[in-house]
Amino acid sequence: MRKWMPDRAKMEKSGFLTILCVFGMFILLLGGTQNAASLPYRLQRVLLHSAQRMFLPGTLYEDSEIKKPAATWITEQVFFWFPLGEYLESRSIYEGNVEDEETIARILESQADDGHLVEVTGDGTAEVPVQETVENIVPPTGQPVLDMSIEKLRDFDYLLSNFYIVDSTTMIGPEQLNPDDLLNRSMKIDPGTGEPKILIFHTHSQEEFADSIPGDPSTSIVGIGEYLTQLLNAKGIPTIHDVGVYDIINGQLDRSNAYENAEASIRPILEANPSIEVVIDLHRDGVAEGTHLVTEIGGKPTAKIMYFNGLSRTRANGDIDYLYNPYIQDNLAFSLQMQIASETLYPGFARRIYLRGYRYNLHLMPKSLLIEAGAQTNTVEEMRNAMEVLAETLHHVLIG
Template identity: 25%
Template sequence: MKIKRFRIIFSICLMLVGIGIINRVSLVDVVLPAWNPASILSGQGLDHQVGTAVKIVDNKGNVISQACQGVSVGDEIINSEGKHFRITKLEKDRAVVKSLGMDQELLAWNEYLTDERLAMAAATRKSGAVGIYHTHTDESYVPSDGIESKPFKGGIYDVGQTFSTQLKEKSGGTILYDRTPHDPHDNTAYQRSRRTATKLMKENPVALIDVHRDGIPDPDYYSAKIADTNVTKLRLVVGRQNPNMQANLTFAKKMMAYANKVHPGIVKEIFMAKGNYNQDLMPTALLIEAGTHTNTKGQAERGITLFADAVPTVLGIEGGPTEAPGTNGEKGITGTGGGAENSGGWKAVGWILGLTLLLGGGFLLISTGSLKGVGDRINAFGKEFSNYLGPVKKMAGGKKKANKGTKGSPKDQADRAAIDHRDDVTED
């Protein structure tokens, strides 16, 4: 009976330890997104439907913008001139906007970012790293890569590498470029890339930038000649469904204002879309669209190079005295996300150990008999434990009585001893 009881207790302990290990490896290094009931139906992650486009027009039919992702009523656009629009109606292949006038905050940043103020900012620069990653790591450029999607090795990596190298040269600081793949390109890609963004957050970056390419069929939508160079313009995307939305938007406006001051027209617009895009992680998180799949990769690389000229100044960063190991001075550049792989290896070991303990404990528990039998044994164990405590309590009570009885006559003490002896016999 004692052996069976020990087996039951031991098996339950094994199962609890196994559950604890599994729970630990499942939650480690994961930061849950800010919950929003509407995000369940938002379709986030279904954007970038290559080859499709929604024309965004005003009430006179003039094309204001285009989008390949599913647009929603309430999405907003601020173009490079500062004109602000909000989508009010959706039709089959187009969305209608109403004008909100000129965006006063963007105009204020345009006025504020004068050469004098920028010189003052440069004199008080601080150290800081910039985190760069790709949620959609399959995105490619058809004229250069031959196809619009190359799982795990998309042409977007070359654009990200160019961006990070240029930032390194301009700022002299640490660039955290993470090449961890997050394929497939489905509606859970942002959940997978969140792990990468969270890992980058551990390095305390001053900004997190998720680099994409768009899927609008028309290559002329992004194509431009800026600084005597054929480039693609950029679109900055801000998610509307996160608590940092206003801070992210202000950051995007500062970036567009100064980038367009340095290289006029390089940033086409800011698009405030329904979604989170992991921008709740920090107020200086940003999503960039570097051209579209029908542009050449070289155009996108040259465009993002011009944009990189503005980033260090807006962030006020400069490099530290030492450089971490990596290609071209960037920190943590990996082909397949080495940090994530190491972390994933330990998680796999944890899962195996946890499942082994859980299944082993369950098998041991079942081998003791039926579940009903287990319940009966647990109840019996509880009763036996109570019975075990009974004599201890009785003995303690007897000692107290004996102590009190020492003050009585010898006859009283003898009577109490006889009673205690009878109780002990009864308990046995």
């Protein structure tokens, strides 16, 4: 349960206004100018008038000057003598992105829970066993259904409706979804140095599948990430896998701070490995129990995937400054190039890119990617098959 925390900004403002009122009353009572000389008399009238309105309303004569309650009248007088207070009060109303601590906590909690079912599973601390068999090549299948010519992609409505799902809480325009810009940003990396180039991790390590074995991380999203790591290494792309657990607190599933916990651990890994250029947060989605996200590729049942972008912007709050991400356009470029490659090589493998309002740690690196692979209704086999296809797609985009 989240504890209530006092809003420091509101407390400071209230204290400031209280001081203004005290000084305002002092001036009102003592005078100091020709106008102030009459203020004690006017104040007395207002106070008596308010008392009469409360206790003897039938005898009240409404003086046009003092129809307002005493507190309102005194406040107006203070603002007359101290206009700075009124300026600060009015300015706070119009400042953008000014949110109290409770609102910030609520937004971060929404970010943590987006699109996932809450499941209580094992603690995920066991080592992930190394898989013995690594398949390297999944040949392209079928023909793309969508027209992916640059001329067609320049049609914003076509691009948006065929390649994206925009959550109702956020919005995006053609200035951000400019295909000439997004497709011309190079995602290529040089794997020849032998140093790590890709980092894979899991903000939600406890996500499992239809036939996962409770307590066995090799059958959870962590095991699926380990298989993807092996596939990429087999393709000559040095990849490391972080198996840290960020959604278990005191032995209980708790995703409320999972993204913040993950960032705190991922940043030191990036600092220790400056050669890393690509960061992938691998998830599995949460869907209705009757939904099965599966297709057939190379004769194998294969879980579908979805690329996911955070825009750090909501309709209600506009740009969210405390979720600032300088790499939003690079993130969008990476996901769009992956989407087009997926549709070109393996039509039907990738669902449409999902755009949501928060950040999801995509600010860690320009080439950051959040992937929702399959869902809780997929089998481990379907997920492993999906990683073989995903590894081919990553190789195509990053190496060529």
